[in-house]
Amino acid sequence: MERDIEFVKEIASKEKDFSQWYVDVVRKAELADYTSIKGCMVIRPYGYGLWENMQSGLDRRIKETGHKNAYFPLFIPESLLKKEAEHVEGFAPEVAWVTYGGSQKLEERMAVRPTSEAIICSLYSKWVKSWRDLPILLNQWVNIVRWEKVTRLFLRTTEFLWQEGHTAHKTKQEAEEETLKILHQVYRDYIENDLAIPVIVGKKTEKEKFAGALHTYTLEALMTDGKVLQAGTSHNLGQNFAKAFNIKYLDEDQQEKYVWQTSWGTTTRLIGAIVMVHGDERGLKLPPKVAPIQVIIVPIMFDKTKKEVLEKAESIRTILKRDFRVEIDARDEYTPGWKFNEWEMKGVPLRLEIGPKDLASGQVVLARRDSREKMAVKEEKLVETVKELLDKIQVNLLEKAKKFLQENIREVSDYSEFKEVIEKKKGLIKTHWCGNKDCEDKIKEETKASIRCIPFEQEEISGKCIYCGNESSTLVYFARAY
RNA sequence: CGGGGCGUAGCGCAGUUUGGUAAGCGCGCUUGGUUCGGGACCAAGAGGUCGGAGGUUCAAAUCCUCUCGCCCCGACCA
Structure with a gap:
């Protein structure tokens, strides 16, 4: 599972070249x-x-x-x-x-x-x-x-x-x-x-x-x-x-x-x-609620057991179809491993693997896109497990994004620190602004950061404008924006 | 719209400096066969006139002019 880093070669490194990564993901997915x-x-x-x-x-x-x-x-x-x-x-x-x-x-x-x-x-x-x-x-x-x-x-x-x-x-x-x-x-x-x-x-x-x-x-x-x-x-x-x-x-x-x-x-x-x-290094991650495909079924097709496996996959699809957006990838020309990577890149929240071993033990394997966790699930528990997992993935994506947001809101009261944070750490800066457009313009000019909004939750503390130092009662968020 | 970079097969690239049997590589694609639990393998094939237009030249992917598009950085915006 660790060597699959090489798969990522098809998309630029998110870390090193975010813009190219974005374009690659949009196009490859x-x-x-x-x-x-x-x-x-x-x-x-x-x-x-x-x-x-x-x-x-x-x-x-x-x-x-x-x-x-x-x-x-x-x-x-x-x-x-x-x-x-x-x-x-x-x-x-x-x-x-x-x-x-x-x-x-x-x-x-x-x-x-x-x-x-x-x-x-x-x-x-x-x-x-x-x-x-x-x-x-x-x-x-x-x-x-x-x-x-x-x-x-x-x-x-x-x-x-x-x-x-x-x-x-x-x-x-x-x-x-x-x-x-x-x-x-x-x-x-x-x-x-x-x-x-x-x-x-x-x-x-x-x-x-x-x-x-x-x-x-x-x-x-x-x-x-x-x-x-x-x-x-x-x-x-x-x-x-x-x-x-x-x-x-x-x-x-x-x-x-x-x-x-x-x-x-x-x-x-x-x-x-x-x-x-x-999205991550492997491509898209789609929230289950809007994902075009919520569950992708990948049958593991050995010669001898292909027919049974496909039949089983089809019957599972019929069951899941009632509640979820589900598809089978039964293409002959790709190996399971190839398909795993492909569907992960396309951000499908859940993958369902079914092969002869599963058939024998009355189970399937589910793999989460968000955590990349794999688990065996008994057939009779499948529908409720899928539902549960999709809900969890939905929540998990939001929680993760929330955490990232919280970690990247910084309170700054000194302009030189402001410039450094915008340049090096990015994210949002919560600070005071006197309300004067000149200060807003100057900051934009000097740092490329704009006032994204004046939040509704205004704390009762007053402060000094990050730029001119005058008394201010307005808290604002600054950031560089798309 | 300003600065920088790039356009050669579907994708990624080499070739451009020094014009001349270099239109070449990898992946993908097609056909057949063997495979299939984390990007399989063998064999045989198809495919480009070098982003576009004009020019220089006996000869242009290669030099010149213009033009179109994409990417990055800025100014504008959802």
Whole structure:
């Protein structure tokens, strides 16, 4: 079992070259591949299966909290996009424009949606007349185009998939509650429980907030290379868009009022997070709840016993299929050892080995991807054991990631120490910030670390700004980010 | 978009300095056979015009120009 280190030669060392390791894992595990279109990747069946499972967990939560799915146009006329000034400004550099329809030049060019606030707001203004029309709670699963200069598989591509929720409410209070509900009840619950990724939640600074929002809440996840990835955002749009798009209703008190809005999104980027949070030298480790294959059955096929073993494998599959996503790898051309490595690289949580010896003793062998532990299990206990193990793996992945996160949050109060920690240890730094954008900018400039969020849990202690030394009552997390 | 690196068979690479029977290696792939409890072995095969375009030359993977893409580091973002 120790000599299998050599297998890893197919993927770069995670320790030595994290970026290359990431690309290797994504490609060798067949999650995605490059295409001949600049900045655009293809999500392969295995990766898309993962995305579908991720979608279903999140979609369920979105619906449970009262939202419905809809679909809005891909194209957004320039005039609409321009209505909210801060919003356009924020997205202008990365908008792809359609200027021709067939051979005819368009009167007005159209943006390929970089996000859908503009188009959706234009419709909300039609739909909302009375306080009885509110709230509007919609979500859509769509593709998005942002003309990025630098791309990385899943983390930043020209086209990507996401869900974006857009809601309109009567009161400021209600919109704020919605924003927080999405953050905690939907996103945090989903990311921690389904993806096994612990997050730090909080508010973005003015500098980092969404273009056009009142304020933005965020979920930040720590990757195992010490960099932080924004896992999702939930924006309180206030009345900025309502005013720009004229979304008004007649309230019970006979007054015409602007609605209060929110928007929120998560993307296929989360797939990258799963890779970078759970993966190891041997490849992917998928959380059981979203793994396209939860149990892979590898029959050990000796000539004389092949038939019986395959039959048994098939009957086991039939039993497990009722509760789990399970497949058999009965390919003749690969040896069991090859398959073990292959499926481990692809992150399948549990492997079930069945050979003549097992047949004779009425058992199978189960091997965990997370701990690489192997155990024999009696057939009659199989279903409950598999269930138990998958649950354990799910928990274990989260616990491990939590531990890593905790170990990599450091409280620092001295700027030179700050610089050293960011440079050498990476991870998150918890410290005080005076609230001044100049300090924020300078720190970013000098250390490449940005304020990831202002956590909700503000301790009662005051301190001094890490940069300027002025009194501060705001605790923040700094980190280098993807 | 700035700095650096790289594009030769599906993947990983050699060949480029010194243009000329070097289109070559390993893995993978195909066929047949033996195998199968942690990346099996034997035999026989298929496959590239050297990222693309243009140029220099008797002759270009090799020299020149332009161009496209990818990776890394920065600025921007989910």
